[in-house]
Amino acid sequence: MNILDLARSKVVLGDGAMGTMLQKHGLEFGECPERFNLERPEVLRMIHKAYADAGSEFVTTNTFGANRIGLARYGLDERIADIIKNAVASAREAVSGGVLVAGSVGPTGALLEPYGDAAPADVREAFREVGGHLDGEAIDFFVVETMTDVNEALLALEGIKSVSDRPIVATMSFQKTPKGMRTVMGHQPAASAAQLIEAGAAIVGTNCCNGAEEAVWIIEEMGEVGVPVIAQPNAGIPVIEGGNPVYNQTPERMAADVPRLLAAGVRIIGGCCGTTPEHIRAIAEKL
Helix, strand or coil: CCHHHHHHHCCEECCCCCHHHHHHCCCCCCCCCCHHHHHCHHHHHHHHHHHHHHCCCEEECCCCCCCHHHHHCCCCHHHHHHHHHHHHHHHHHHCCCCCEEEEEECCCCCCECCCCCECHHHHHHHHHHHHHHHHHCCCCEEEEEEECCHHHHHHHHHHHHCCCCCCEEEEECCEEECCEEECCCCCCHHHHHHHHHHCCCCEEEEECCCCHHHHHHHHHHHCCCCCCEEEECCCCCCEEECCEEECCCCHHHHHCCHHHHHHCCEEEECCCCCCCHHHHHHHHHHC
16 A cells, blocks of 8 residues: 555554664764664665554654765765665665555755745755655655745656656655744745645645644644645754754653644654654553
8 A cells, every 4th residue: 555545544653763863873963864774774775664563554764964065065975876775775674564664855955046046946856866765665654744846846856756656755844933933934834735736746844843842733734635644853952962852752742632633633753852752652552
């Protein structure tokens, strides 16, 4: 069963943060997380297995920043094929029993013209390349995530759809403002969802918001969208300790908001920054 059929038939439990777990295993601040794919794949397998054991019905590849534009900042752009191949292999080797594998596609980190110097055609091509590699490794579906510019998200959808017909989940990152929930580029939940669906997203929603409570507000602002909705919030609001963000929301506190997420219409629940297998296990028990 693919992710779209699954989400239509039941509430689906996703996984939690990858970066948070990599930090527990030695990822330094400012280091490229995708380097683990080349040098320490056993850590990826350990993380994926921990999430699956906690109840995750899909795990997400460590490919969030695995695009040529982002990898070039670390001198790894020519290793993109190996990085993606190893990421998918690590996920496949770690899970079984029908657990799906989602291909993570994050933003390039470049600012689109006219606000920045990134040409839309170059960004679209970067996403086309990522999509082709992930599709070639036979992931089950894509997760275009943590987008703050709906225009970049649309380029990601366009690039991926040019090389793959696998389902695409698309999530935006919003924050609380005096005018409601908005991305840092000023995009609104309802309008963003409508544009993503029109561009071909099979499932839409939010990730990387400051806790499940904010996720509820975002989903409520989205309103009825006509497709399954996903929410993957952070483990609360981060505080900076030692130069690094620390998320202090406990698994039990996060799980307590599950009924509100369900009431808002969420069909897929997972976690983002700060969440761990313990958070996922608590959510599984609440479900």
